[in-house]
Amino acid sequence: MSLEVPAHSSRTGKPASRIRQKNEQAIIQAAEDEFARHGYKGTSMNTIAAKAGLPKANLHYYFTNKMGLYIAVLSNILELWDSTFNTLTPEDDPAEALTRYIRTKMEFSRRQPQASRIFAMEIISGGECLSEYFNQDYRAWFSSRASVFQAWIDAGKMDPVDPVHLIFLLWGSTQHYADFATQICRVTGRTKLTKHDMEDAGSNLIHIILKGCGIKPAL
Amino acid sequence: MSLEVPAHSSRTGKPASRIRQKNEQAIIQAAEDEFARHGYKGTSMNTIAAKAGLPKANLHYYFTNKMGLYIAVLSNILELWDSTFNTLTPEDDPAEALTRYIRTKMEFSRRQPQASRIFAMEIISGGECLSEYFNQDYRAWFSSRASVFQAWIDAGKMDPVDPVHLIFLLWGSTQHYADFATQICRVTGRTKLTKHDMEDAGSNLIHIILKGCGIKPAL
DNA sequence: GTCTATACGTTGATAGAC
DNA sequence: GTCTATCAACGTATAGAC
DSSP states (O other): OOOOOOSBOTTTOSBOOHHHHHHHHHHHHHHHHHHHHHHHHHOOHHHHHHHHTSOHHHHHHHSSSHHHHHHHHHHHHHHHHHHTTTTOOTTSOHHHHHHHHHHHHHHHHHHOHHHHHHHHHHHHTTOGGGTTTSSHHHHHHHHHHHHHHHHHHHTTSSOOOOHHHHHHHHHHHHHHHHHTHHHHHHHHTOSSOOHHHHHHHHHHHHHHHHHHTTOOOOO | OOOOOOOBOTTTOSBOOHHHHHHHHHHHHHHHHHHHHHHHHHOOHHHHHHHHTSOHHHHHHHSSSHHHHHHHHHHHHHHHHHHTTTTOOTTSOHHHHHHHHHHHHHHHHHHOHHHHHHHHHHHHTTOGGGTTTSSHHHHHHHHHHHHHHHHHHHTTSSOOOOHHHHHHHHHHHHHHHHHTHHHHHHHHTOSSOOHHHHHHHHHHHHHHHHHHTTOOOOO
16 A cells, blocks of 8 residues: 555665665655655755755665655655554444544644645645555545444444545544644644643544544543 | 726736736736645746746736745635634524534635645645734634634533634634545545535534534524 | 766746837 | 846756765
């Protein structure tokens, strides 16, 4: 499902040296910051190199070109992304499972806001770099997530809401706290969203969404 | 064609000629498309000029520089944005008012997705161009919106949810359908979101959010 | 493996003919 | 008011010395 990140040199296929690993990490880190703020087109290799503390020729040595670096960053992110998603099953207790899912997504929004923003930018920009990602497998996976909700509905464990739109509600409401953190801070007079703020936000979402779906909260 | 009062040149304050009005409109239209896709930094005057069918020197004639054009586009959007927001009052019936509000926002996401995306890109990019917009007045306005919900809560018309987070839930869940339309289409196998799709999405949100807040639906 | 120097296209912006 | 020609700055990418 995810694009491939070479643990080995993309050029030689040999195991990565310690220096290589360290430099690649520094570059990816710097690239994440820039891509998250300015998107693909708006980011320059120059700026990334400066932020990573390396001459810009090195970026081209480790990643063949700008798109190569971008794909590496995206892959990094999708790996994270995917790993937080596959926990719901029809056998689960809806209240418990949904609570856990929302908490996990909010925790992700708090700890990896950059990842969420890069993803958002890419989607808004047309998402062509993710066309590989949104393939048959992805649609099948999405379907299987939706069918979990359908199973709960059929078993009378929750209201007959549209499972697909419920997923979009879960995604939209949780990612909002990563992508729009700037606006949220400005509006509420904060300088940053604390762990506590995010937990409050999560509790609020859990209350409204569970009750809204006719699920009794877990004890 | 009607005899409207001509808009005025942003430079001279003199009445705008018909040519000027037409060209400015074409430029802003093209600029919106590009800024919505690539953000401020990722957009080039060159591309905008080509899309507007004008030599690029003209853009600098009508709008002093790139930032001037960007601000013009943003202002255009904020005007639209604000005009859809001020309908909730403590005297309203919560069910009716919230239903209307969600429908309005979804209608906005359907008709003006570009506007929503430019706003999203700007916020993700740090939102410095909006620092003027997020001023004292804005915070006061936001507060007054939140206090409407608080009034409903105090009157026992809805559950004691956090009014501020409720607003973020409303914003996040409705804007998601504009900003992430690409992903939604890919995932659901559609080519575009129809009016009918958006109405379904709205109905779903209304069901979950109203019930989740302990509000009985309007009849 | 690393970095300096550089090629060469594109950028935002302007000067000046029409 | 409009547009062609042009500028300096910056973009990605590479060649080749170390």
